[in-house]
Amino acid sequence: VSFYEPYWDHALGFWKANLDRLDKIIFLKFKEMIEDIVVYIKKLADVIGYPFSYEEIKKKSVDKIAKMCSFENLSNLEVDKSSKHREGMSRVMENKIYFLKGKLGIGRII
DSSP states (O other): OOSSSOHHHHHHHHHHHHHHOTTTOOOOOHHHHHHTHHHHHHHHHHHTTOOOOHHHHHTTHHHHHHHHTSHHHHTTOHHHHHOEEEETTTEEEEGGGGOOOSOTTTTOOO
């Protein structure tokens, strides 16, 4: 759900830009990211210009970040259970609507 502009126009613009700037734009696919989150965290760090150092990798910092960013962790934070997101003044939504089930295939239209 996007309240700011049509999603597909937004995604297509970045896809076209991606073809010219492979080093600065990364498309993350949920399925691939779920299957190997550590690889994608490293890729993201490289793209934004802050690759992990040898020491950080040795200390398993990437694994710790993966755990902190996991669906299980993020969906159980108190702020996401009780807080609300205000879209302008007329629309108020509970933050928990942003978390579905964190599983593959849930969002498919059949």
